[in-house]
Amino acid sequence: MKVVERLLNEVTNNQASVLATIIGTKGSTYRKSGAKMVVNSSGEAFSQLSGGCIEFDLIERALSLIANEQKIDMASYLNLTQPDPILGFDKGCKGDMHVLLLNIKRFSSEIQHINAALDRKERVLLGTIIDSKANPALIGESFVKYENKEMKVLNNSVSFDPIIKEALKENIFNLGVYHDKNGEITTFTQVFYPAKEIIVVGAGNDVIPVVETAGNLSYQITLADFRPSLMHKFTGKCKEINVLLRDFEEIKSFLQNKSRDIPVIIMSHDFAFDSLCLKSAMDLEFKYIGVMGPRTRLHNLLKETNSSEKGKIHCPIGLEIGAKTPEEIAISILSEIIKYYSGYVGN
Template identity: 35%
Template sequence: MEYIHDILEVITIPSASDVLATIIHVEGSAYQKEGTSMLIREDGRQIGVLSGGCLENDLVERAKLLREGQSQCIKYDMKSEDDLSWGQGAGCNGVVHVLLECIDDRFRKHLRTLKDFLDRGISVVIIKKFTAKFSVSDYLFYVDDTNMFGEWNVSIPKNIPDLKNHKSGLVYVEELSSFCYFHCFQPKPRLIIFGAGRDAACLASFAAKTGFSVTVCDWRAALCNKENFPDADQLIVGSLRETVMKLQFTSRDFVVILTHQFQRDQELLQLLIEKDLRYIGVMGSKQRTSRLLNFTELPPQISTPVGLSIGAEGPEEIAISILAELIHLKKKPLKGRVPLL
């Protein structure tokens, strides 16, 4: 799971010695992948996790030694199965490289700008250039050729735009004669739920806890409210047609239809079928959904019956099966990966 959104929510409240820990390179297998970040606050509190508990205590102690503006890379060998190794016998079969950065005022300001772009649904690439001793010498947040910010004092690599679809990690850049770390920060994926019943409430709660921005839409104000959906980012009450017209859909959006009413499901699908959406999940069998659309073959973006087939029963299990499918799809890139520098 990507914790940067949780980190950016609290980074606006200054702490004298906030330290950002980021996995920049993994050899073999590990609990988390490259690009995962954790914030270590002055009092030792942590937002996010980098491991199953193997590394965090050591990172907190190392963070106390960093001074403002300093950075340090630490290598953890998790391969050994004995209790003297990192991982205390976990046998993860991987080597994890973690970057620690003390957040100064300038870096905090740039992180706030990053949050502004992500909140507007705009992805941002980060590039960090390393010295021979693997401390950060320069960093650049790249949105496009006219929107860049950071502390970057060397030439800008030519194919930064391509990195938005590439795996995060460490690479040697010939034109800079140094190692650089690349990662693309993505906006929270948006889950739009039509219907405000019990199963929708469970799905909204679970989805919000796993990194989705949740919007709930329903024609019943008595159901579609903060009391029933405390974790939702947006609640829209109104007719289905009015609601669809209000929403600005994107190709990253996930939609789940849980109205449990044939006519309303039919109206919704007719309104949504031409939209460029990542996913449309429909409750009910394929035969029912085919009847809703009067289609013999369903479009590829429609998943029905919604969720993974795990024999789910009841609102909670059904919500888990749907969320499992959403997470699985979310991990797949929108486009094919491109060669790195």
């Protein structure tokens, strides 16, 4: 989401830019397939694909792409299978990385539509032909697919639409490299995902580092509390700010319209409000519910509403890293949210 926002910002400011995406890796690499960065015509880079080993070369390639008005460039950094002229044997991670650099000039007008789709919580598929044995002129042509809509060929290159459809018959919003049945067309598809969200119940001072840390991680926060006087410090920092009554039906109605995949963090420190929010989240079967405080407090919250624990409630919330300060506790909480969203099951 942040990458698209950056592209939109560059387009709005009439700044040419290049989208660099990892299309394949082997061995140990800093980031993996699908990771993206943006380079503008001033040589400024947003995000990174390595620990700093390849960015200088990527920026040079991007500037050359813009200056020569080329559609794409392919860069390979080989530090596993053979000596790399840039990294050498003893520098960087011991892995190979292949990167697609895409000049967005040819479809800059589409960036706004992509951003709007992400705001609607829809995924967007962007595909680019990276090899064409039969017709090299097709290399660099791109298309976009929005959810519940037909594929849209960019730059009005309708002549190759059937070729793309043939190459992507099996692909539904997946990252990867695809070939048509004759092996003549190679297409790389990447997916843009909506920003991840968190629902935070509570607006005390300990929520401030949670919101700030989440913002640094590009998460969107929906905040809810029953105390209007606490809300002002979160203005401009949250996707939504909601003042609710300490009323079960109102709280449940508020949560009813939210995706059950969004994690709910309960940390208002008001016993009655927390108990109502906990019961509502459990009744609606949210997949992740985290509660601030010890397990004894959780048992009392459940007892208050005559509820029993349904599924696993994360209490105390956060990974066990020995956190003590509010800032450290925020890192602990967000670490557990990262683990939830990534589906990682290890310790």
